[in-house]
Amino acid sequence: xxxxxxxxxxxxxxxxRGSGVISEKNxxxxxxxxxxxxxxxxxxxxxxxxxxxxxxxKALGESVLRSLSPDQQFIKIVNDELTALLGGGTKPxxxxxxxxxxxxxxxxxxxxxxxxxxxxxxxxxxxxxSKILLVGADTYRPAAxxxxxxxxxxxxxxxxxxxxxxxxxxxENARKKTEKEAYDAxxxxxxxxxxxxxxxxxxxxKIKQKAPPDETFLVADAMLGQESVNVAKKFxxxxxxxxxxxxxxxxxxxxxxxxxxxxxxxxxxxxxxTGEKIDRFEIFHPDRIAGRIxxxxxxxxxxxxxxxxxTEQEAKKAEEKLKKASFTFEDFLExxxxxxxxxxxxxxxxxxxxxxxxxxxxxxxxxxxxKYAEAIIxxxxxxxxxxxxxxxISRKRRIAKGAGVSESRVGRLVKQFSRMxxxxxKMAGKKGKMKPGSFPGxxx
Numbered sequence: 231x232x233x234x235x236x237x238x239x240x241x242x243x244x245x246x247r248g249s250g251v252i253s254e255k256n257x258x259x260x261x262x263x264x265x266x267x268x269x270x271x272x273x274x275x276x277x278x279x280x281x282x283x284x285x286x287x288k289a290l291g292e293s294v295l296r297s298l299s300p301d302q303q304f305i306k307i308v309n310d311e312l313t314a315l316l317g318g319g320t321k322p323x324x325x326x327x328x329x330x331x332x333x334x335x336x337x338x339x340x341x342x343x344x345x346x347x348x349x350x351x352x353x354x355x356x357x358x359x360s361k362i363l364l365v366g367a368d369t370y371r372p373a374a375x376x377x378x379x380x381x382x383x384x385x386x387x388x389x390x391x392x393x394x395x396x397x398x399x400x401x402e403n404a405r406k407k408t409e410k411e412a413y414d415a416x417x418x419x420x421x422x423x424x425x426x427x428x429x430x431x432x433x434x435x436k437i438k439q440k441a442p443p444d445e446t447f448l449v450a451d452a453m454l455g456q457e458s459v460n461v462a463k464k465f466x467x468x469x470x471x472x473x474x475x476x477x478x479x480x481x482x483x484x485x486x487x488x489x490x491x492x493x494x495x496x497x498x499x500x501x502x503x504t505g506e507k508i509d510r511f512e513i514f515h516p517d518r519i520a521g522r523i524x525x526x527x528x529x530x531x532x533x534x535x536x537x538x539x540x541t542e543q544e545a546k547k548a549e550e551k552l553k554k555a556s557f558t559f560e561d562f563l564e565x566x567x568x569x570x571x572x573x574x575x576x577x578x579x580x581x582x583x584x585x586x587x588x589x590x591x592x593x594x595x596x597x598x599x600x601k602y603a604e605a606i607i608x609x610x611x612x613x614x615x616x617x618x619x620x621x622x623i624s625r626k627r628r629i630a631k632g633a634g635v636s637e638s639r640v641g642r643l644v645k646q647f648s649r650m651x652x653x654x655x656k657m658a659g660k661k662g663k664m665k666p667g668s669f670p671g672x673x674x
Contacts, residue, residue: 236523238267243305243524248517252300257289264308270484272455277315285311309520315489316516318499321473325357327444329408330415334475335434336449336464339423340475343374344448345380345503346419348511352501354387355509359414365404366391368421373609378419384508388413397421397433418443426464434469447500449475450491458487473500480505488519540619557651559615563607566600594595603666605633606643618644631647 242263242497246256261282268278288307320533324330332349334342346364353359358494365383366375375391382389389406392400401418408416420437423430438446448471450458465471475577492498499514609632614621619645621629623637630637 235267235271238270239264239524243269243308246304247301252289252304252424254290257286257304257564259287260304260664261336262563268489271489272490274459274486274490274493277490281315292503301322301353305524307627309524312520313597315493316519317492317514318516320515321500322513323357323358323445323500325353325415329413331405331418331441331443332415332448332449333418333420333437333448334449335420335471336422336427337451337461338371338424340422340451341503342422342449342450343368343377343419345477346378347385347421348381348419348503348508349501350387350417351508352386352511353415354385361412361414362387363404363413364389365401365416365418366398367401367418369395369397369400370421374419378631391527398436400664401437405441417497422515426461431468438469445473446471447473447475448495449477452476452478452487454487456486458491459494462491466495466497471495471497473497475499475501477503479503481508549661559607559610559618559647560612562647563615566604602633602635602641606635609633618647663671
């Protein structure tokens with residue numbers, strides 16, 4: 231989502247870095263470029279005006295102008311103000327109160343129902359709550375309750391709704407049910423509209439009266455653009471919200487909503503949906519997002535993703551095999567599948583500081599090649615994965631047919647893998663950093 235704005239702001243940062251001297255002239259020039267970048271990204275003009283004003287005031291301060299490293303000081307100011315604009319510090323969800331009641335509100339099409347399922351899975355799998363209830367209080371959208379029931383099954387949590395169309399009564403009865411059955415958390419999925427109207431607001435207010443939530447999250451589509459300010463402001467006034475959840479972060483939005491909504495709502499972004507799958511849901515860390523936007527990477531989030539996908543023991547085992555050149559196609563398959571669980575390769579590269587500068591970007595990574603490689607390996611027998619030297623013409627033909635690729639592609643992967651193992655053997659024990667393209671022809 232932040233690709234466009236990151237590219238522009240990253241360019242400004244690169245220009246200012248190493249300039250040695252910060253003057254009013256180059257600060258003004260940099261701020262003009264930053265201003266244009268933010269406006270082109272659909273950030274609300276009031277937000278941009280206030281942001282530029284704060285950066286300018288601090289950047290032209292005597293302490294910065296006389297600093298030994300004024301360029302770094304300027305970059306730090308931009309980073310700090312961008313972090314503040316995104317919400318400052320991370321506000322974790324307090325799960326000490328049980329049951330924890332959470333209400334989701336927002337416009338139709340923002341992804342509330344899917345977010346309810348994702349939030350339930352997050353509370354269960356990542357926060358350790360065992361008994362969670364999803365309440366279907368969206369009585370307007372056809373099949374909304376059926377969708378929520380399916381998501382509840384995916385997340386392995388409970389579901390509750392009733393067959394009538396009185397959302398307030400459903401919510402009130404759900405509250406009574408949870409108090410009797412000792413749930414850890416309850417998530418109410420409410421109805422949205424194509425636009426904000428009084429009927430929707432009144433219903434949300436009545437639900438809050440009958441089933442008072444501890445948290446009320448506004449679920450907002452990251453592609454809202456300038457309209458995001460009006461939506462956030464209206465919901466913050468009534469029914470009132472305690473945080474924001476941004477959806478479709480992985481889409482083609484320019485990033486304006488993420489940078490504008492906290493300002494308009496007066497409450498921080500708490501979570502973000504990063505994909506369609508139920509596990510594509512993350513805590514929103516303003517400092518990490520600011521780092522990504524400015525091209526500084528986000529190594530902490532990358533490490534967290536890696537920890538979820540591969541254990542330390544598995545990583546050490548793979549490292550030892552690489553050093554001894556005993557790495558097999560079986561091991562290669564495991565590593566590829568672990569990488570897939572971490573998300574798109576392009577997204578991961580954005581988290582590596584300086585990756586773009588080293589020529590490591592989404593354009594240089596052919597994810598289709600990884601898919602072909604996986605299909606080829608899956609078409610091999612266990613013995614062939616461990617001993618690829620037994621792959622004769624007949625076996626390669628069978629594998630190609632099973633994977634739906636050409637025989638030449640199978641042969642090419644086997645040769646590339648063999649070359650990689652030889653290179654690893656030579657590099658074993660040697661000091662020095664591996665560079666992009668260390669394994670010519672391999673899909674990484």
